[in-house]
Amino acid sequence: LIPIAKPKISDEEIRAVTDVLKSGMLAQGKIVEKLEQEFASYIGVNYAIATNSGTSALHTALAAVGITKGDEILTTDFSFVASATCALMQNAKPVFCDIDPTTYNISPEDIEKKITKKTKAILPVHLYGQSCDMDTITDLARDHDVWVVEDACQAHGAEYRGKKVGAIGDVGVFSFYPTKNMTTGEGGIVITDDEKIAERARMFRSHGQSKQYVHEFLGFNYRMTNIAAAIGLAQLEHLDEGNKRRQENAAFLLDSLRGVEGITCPSVDPKGVHVFHQFTIRIEDEFPLSRDELCNHLKEKGVGFGIHYPTPIHKQPLFEKLGYTDDTVDCPIAAEMSKRVLSLPVHPQVTADDLRFIVQTIHNVVREELWMSA
């Protein structure tokens, strides 16, 4: 089987974790601090606050900019559910925007349509490892005086106009889940250049604590362990190398699949650097098989795949129960794409042989299907 994701764990990670275990300092400490410093310096910001997941990092970021009950947060309808539930965690209201059909990222035109006096933040998600249209988004945010909280959970090292994503808005968030471009097992991080946001994030992560036994506001235990941070430090060393492999793998897949009728390949915005967290194609009506049929064939042949995402967020039972409907949300492109997208393995551990096998598997099934229907 060629898996859709596989973290690369080498002797370096094993040695680093063993050292932490032997030290006895397991919880948040010096190693977490080191990861924060190195990640901040990698992205090019002043502050980083490590957490125990990307989700807790999103919650922390919204709390740190002061999002509260009744505030509206503009987010995308086409992402992992946490890009919207983080608003609910602060008793705020996620308002869903539709996507651009070429990048699958949040549509600035739809942001402009849906922004109101209640909007307090825009939460762009750099989906699949490619930056959103940040020029337009930051202009809109400035005009309407709202925060920009970047969900860069899938985009470690991605760039927009020479700047790393996460560092473009007021605050940025990354996930270190094992499928991501770098991992800590479970983990996440908040980054910012704003000292006050950093301070509030640090307190929120630890029960709103300003000093021992003094709690200023409601916070949580969202701390990362030294064990996780040790994995992260080793992973960060190899992030650029892994991203380069992803880009090379993506270039091969683009070259080999571009000519197949009915497959739309990912498009790369020349303003940025795409780090290909996912390589996501679209199955059009002209393709001789349905997406389900193609998935079954890939499964049979041992090619891993993913559907990112099969359901627009507002259609999740959780949001239907809150009263969200197609009529009130109005994100037709997200709905359409959820029926068509299909992610193929692109991660650094996919070999040249694997890539040829993936491409051949698709070419062969197309040929068989066309031959049978002729």
Ligand SMILES: Cc1ncc(COP(=O)(O)O)c(C=O)c1O
């Ligand atoms: C876009 C996006 N946002 C948020 C998250 C949440 O991160 P985590 O799973 O680390 O909580 C993820 C990853 O799962 C993600 O892909």
